[in-house]
Amino acid sequence: MIITQVKTYILDVSLKQRTITDSQSSVDSVEFVQVRIDTDEGISGWGFNWNYSKGIRAVQAIIEDTYAPHLIGEDPFRHKTLLRELYYKNHFIGRVGISRVGLCAVNQALWDIRLKSVGLPLWEYLGPCKDRVKAYNTDGGWLSWSVDELITDMKGLIDRGFDAVKMKIGRPDPREDYYRVKAVRQAIGEDVKLMVDANTVWDLKTAMVWGRRLEEFDIYWLEEPLCPFDKRAHAELAKSLDVPIAVGETIYTKYDFRDYIEMGAVDIIQADCTKLLGIDEWLDTAALARAYNLEVAPHTNVQQKLHVQLAAASPNVNMVEYCYESLADIWEDPVRVVDGCYTLPEEPGLGCKLTDHILETCRIG
Numbered sequence: 001m002i003i004t005q006v007k008t009y010i011l012d013v014s015l016k017q018r019t020i021t022d023s024q025s026s027v028d029s030v031e032f033v034q035v036r037i038d039t040d041e042g043i044s045g046w047g048f049n050w051n052y053s054k055g056i057r058a059v060q061a062i063i064e065d066t067y068a069p070h071l072i073g074e075d076p077f078r079h080k081t082l083l084r085e086l087y088y089k090n091h092f093i094g095r096v097g098i099s100r101v102g103l104c105a106v107n108q109a110l111w112d113i114r115l116k117s118v119g120l121p122l123w124e125y126l127g128p129c130k131d132r133v134k135a136y137n138t139d140g141g142w143l144s145w146s147v148d149e150l151i152t153d154m155k156g157l158i159d160r161g162f163d164a165v166k167m168k169i170g171r172p173d174p175r176e177d178y179y180r181v182k183a184v185r186q187a188i189g190e191d192v193k194l195m196v197d198a199n200t201v202w203d204l205k206t207a208m209v210w211g212r213r214l215e216e217f218d219i220y221w222l223e224e225p226l227c228p229f230d231k232r233a234h235a236e237l238a239k240s241l242d243v244p245i246a247v248g249e250t251i252y253t254k255y256d257f258r259d260y261i262e263m264g265a266v267d268i269i270q271a272d273c274t275k276l277l278g279i280d281e282w283l284d285t286a287a288l289a290r291a292y293n294l295e296v297a298p299h300t301n302v303q304q305k306l307h308v309q310l311a312a313a314s315p316n317v318n319m320v321e322y323c324y325e326s327l328a329d330i331w332e333d334p335v336r337v338v339d340g341c342y343t344l345p346e347e348p349g350l351g352c353k354l355t356d357h358i359l360e361t362c363r364i365g
């Protein structure tokens with residue numbers, strides 16, 4: 001099989017719901033880059049990546065100018081060799097950031113070709129180790145919600161079958177976080193898992209003081225309390241608190257995860273396939289975490305379908321994040337949450353193609 005063409009699309013997809021906020025971002029639309037790799041045997045592989053600030057055109061340029069010319073004429077089944085060659089092409093531009101975001105989309109498209117050629121979805125190809133993948137929900141806990149909205153939305157999620165929910169913290173006055181978390185815990189009762197997410201906004205002192213105070217509400221994990229590059233501060237925090245520390249959505253290599261783990265700076269690994277170098281590096285990271293008996297809880301915004309499949313084949317994944325529900329139907333053959341658990345895709349392939357309607361109506365380049 002030979003690669004004949006690499007085509008890219010960039011899109012801006014509206015959330016079709018209230019603008020959502022955390023301590024760092026305000027989001028009303030998501031940008032996508034979608035990659036299609038065609039072959040001479042009629043199989044096309046699809047991959048994607050995403051961003052919710054503007055700038056996805058830069059990713060498209062990297063794919064079209066650097067990766068596509070290298071791929072055309074190559075055998076897609078050599079995907080590990082090809083990815084290593086493409087990785088080194090960006091030696092002086094840099095191997096994280098835009099280079100990596102684009103290469104991850106290429107990684108997915110090459111996996112999609114492999115999976116379609118053998119007629120299996122990813123989770124079946126990897127070998128499942130569980131029948132169901134549990135979902136936890138983040139959509140009820142945005143920082144811009146009032147306390148009444150938080151409680152109404154959280155109760156609505158529990159009525160739908162979710163028994164694990166997450167809320168944002170990191171308001172300018174941490175006392176507000178304290179009272180918001182207290183109100184939610186009182187409203188949802190003791191039996192629902194509750195996680196809190198500061199989106200990296202706290203400094204170490206704030207995290208030590210207010211992380212300790214929040215522990216009285218039986219928090220399942222404290223997510224991204226600090227700047228993700230400051231591993232030493234995470235290690236100090238993890239040593240001083242009892243609540244587990246979760247990081248991963250702004251960690252971009254398995255080597256950084258290794259260092260976090262070895263420094264005792266993390267308890268829950270939130271590896272995200274779209275931030276790492278795709279399927280392969282995510283699997284490496286999950287295996288690394290397993291060797292240290294650590295739970296992996298994949299971060300997602302729009303990429304649930306990828307992570308549900310990886311979770312089904314990974315013994316140390318207990319649940320996968322669910323949010324941005326208004327975008328659930330942008331994918332062909334979308335996954336659903338029923339009674340708090342995800343359905344698994346049945347179509348062969350990776351399942352990362354946006355619908356033709358989205359590709360036509362939301363395209364910006």
Ligand SMILES: [Mg+2]
Binds near residue numbers: 197
């Ligand atoms: Mg988060």
